[in-house]
Amino acid sequence: MSHVPSTYAGVTDVVAVLVLLTEFAMLRAPFLRSQVRLYQFQSLVVTALAVFVAASRHIDELYVLAALSFALKVVLVPRLVLRLLRDADVDLAGSSVLGVTSMILIAIGVSAFGVLVVGSLRVRSAALPASALAIATAVVLVAFVLIILRADVVSQAIGFFSLENGVSVASLVLAAGLPLVVGVAFLFDLLVAVVVFGVIMRVHHGRAQTLSTSDLDRLKG
Amino acid sequence: MGTNVVAPQIVQALQVLTILLGAPLVSGVISHIEGRLQGRRGPRILQPYFDIAKLFRKETLVTNESSWVFLAGPIVAFGCYLIVPLLIPVLTTYGLPLGYMGDILGGAFILALAGFAVAMASAESGAPYAQLGASRAMTFGALIEPTILFVVFAVALITSTDLPYALAATVRSSSSEMVRPGHVLAAIAFFLVVLVDTGRIPVETHSGTLEFGMIDEARTLEHSGPPLALLKWGSAMKQLILYTVLINVFVAPWGLASTGNLGSVLLAIPALLGKAMVLGTIFAVIDNLFSKLRLFKVTEFIAAAFLLSFLAVLVFFAGGG
Numbered sequence: 001m002s003h004v005p006s007t008y009a010g011v012t013d014v015v016a017v018l019v020l021l022t023e024f025a026m027l028r029a030p031f032l033r034s035q036v037r038l039y040q041f042q043s044l045v046v047t048a049l050a051v052f053v054a055a056s057r058h059i060d061e062l063y064v065l066a067a068l069s070f071a072l073k074v075v076l077v078p079r080l081v082l083r084l085l086r087d088a089d090v091d092l093a094g095s096s097v098l099g100v101t102s103m104i105l106i107a108i109g110v111s112a113f114g115v116l117v118v119g120s121l122r123v124r125s126a127a128l129p130a131s132a133l134a135i136a137t138a139v140v141l142v143a144f145v146l147i148i149l150r151a152d153v154v155s156q157a158i159g160f161f162s163l164e165n166g167v168s169v170a171s172l173v174l175a176a177g178l179p180l181v182v183g184v185a186f187l188f189d190l191l192v193a194v195v196v197f198g199v200i201m202r203v204h205h206g207r208a209q210t211l212s213t214s215d216l217d218r219l220k221g
Numbered sequence: 222m223g224t225n226v227v228a229p230q231i232v233q234a235l236q237v238l239t240i241l242l243g244a245p246l247v248s249g250v251i252s253h254i255e256g257r258l259q260g261r262r263g264p265r266i267l268q269p270y271f272d273i274a275k276l277f278r279k280e281t282l283v284t285n286e287s288s289w290v291f292l293a294g295p296i297v298a299f300g301c302y303l304i305v306p307l308l309i310p311v312l313t314t315y316g317l318p319l320g321y322m323g324d325i326l327g328g329a330f331i332l333a334l335a336g337f338a339v340a341m342a343s344a345e346s347g348a349p350y351a352q353l354g355a356s357r358a359m360t361f362g363a364l365i366e367p368t369i370l371f372v373v374f375a376v377a378l379i380t381s382t383d384l385p386y387a388l389a390a391t392v393r394s395s396s397s398e399m400v401r402p403g404h405v406l407a408a409i410a411f412f413l414v415v416l417v418d419t420g421r422i423p424v425e426t427h428s429g430t431l432e433f434g435m436i437d438e439a440r441t442l443e444h445s446g447p448p449l450a451l452l453k454w455g456s457a458m459k460q461l462i463l464y465t466v467l468i469n470v471f472v473a474p475w476g477l478a479s480t481g482n483l484g485s486v487l488l489a490i491p492a493l494l495g496k497a498m499v500l501g502t503i504f505a506v507i508d509n510l511f512s513k514l515r516l517f518k519v520t521e522f523i524a525a526a527f528l529l530s531f532l533a534v535l536v537f538f539a540g541g542g
Binding site (some may be wrong): 020111129 | 400401405406520521524525527531532536539540
């Protein structure tokens, strides 16, 4: 059990764990604004991972991807969401269905499930750190928990965006040689999602004067 | 080697004596630094020794309702705190004869027994605040227990044993062991455990006099004289024991004696106390930077600690760590 992972595996593991921890922090964050900041930090970490992989595997295309993802996920998307929040001017604190401790415990269970499932797939190879894939799966699952349990549009949008971060970690670690076009397509997927969520936020706030989705189950008549 | 090699039994006794006599000093340094950070002059560094000596000279007052348990509790707890230093690497890198009596869990059990004895004693006092403190301390103690278990699991996964000496040796063996994510997560989780168990700021104001927020402090409200001295001394020792585990097992197991040489054993004592004071300074800074959590928010803090220790184990299962 006590073999020490290589530097490459060590760094990717640390980054994956950091991404997972920020995902948990988003789950816990009481203010919508701090959730956006956490997403910004998470994206920064993922960008750093892209640069690291590019440098250590000598894949120049990844630098382009890292620059794009920095511009998009660290600068543009958080600014857009924060601006939408400023315009909405209501409910600074998000609402959630459960208490923080129960949410964390559920997310712990879900992430353990993800890690064990990926572990049982036995994707092992000397060159690829499989642990990062397992943890990235856990990130995606915790993002689902975030989307399901937090009842406001911003958390749901941030949950969706951070899900994309988890997918990026997995693709960077396992398929670093991915053609640039595919990577950029992922990013533009995200951009479309931002537009969609922006519209949803605006429309929902325009109709309900709130960002919380818990009012949506009321009967209309 | 040669003439001035100390027998392992003497080194073992020195471990206990270091904790016993060094603990008030470390507490004194921390409260002095804390005073400085708050813009006060702070108490003298040796003040805890004077406090303990003063309390030993005072008479013992016992409420009418309480039985012998009230007086036995502090003594049992103090005895427990004297046993734990036998099990953990305080001064040496190699295991001492009695060091294999128990593993980390054994040490944790003995610490828990001490907590139980103090809780029983304060429950016996019949005073509402002491009982409230005892009940809170037991509740949070039970909540933090899973975190301790998972930290031990992470240690066991790293070293294939849960002897504290083995982990310290593994950490010392190479610097890449220090930065393994599993180890880092377990170390941070244990840091949070120490914060909770020593009653420091996000959980409790240890120097406050407001009963509503009290947890550990409230338990000793009814004791006086020598039993109170034992309780105060005991909590200082518990603090130093936890610091020692954090330092010598998880974070910085350097400066320990690797042979029974008299010089290196004697040098290990100031090294440990110095490292404990540095760690105590970090705790004092945390005390200054953060505010106390509301009592019902403490569970969130404990959940965060549990999350870290759980992730430590999970990273190992994922194949990394």
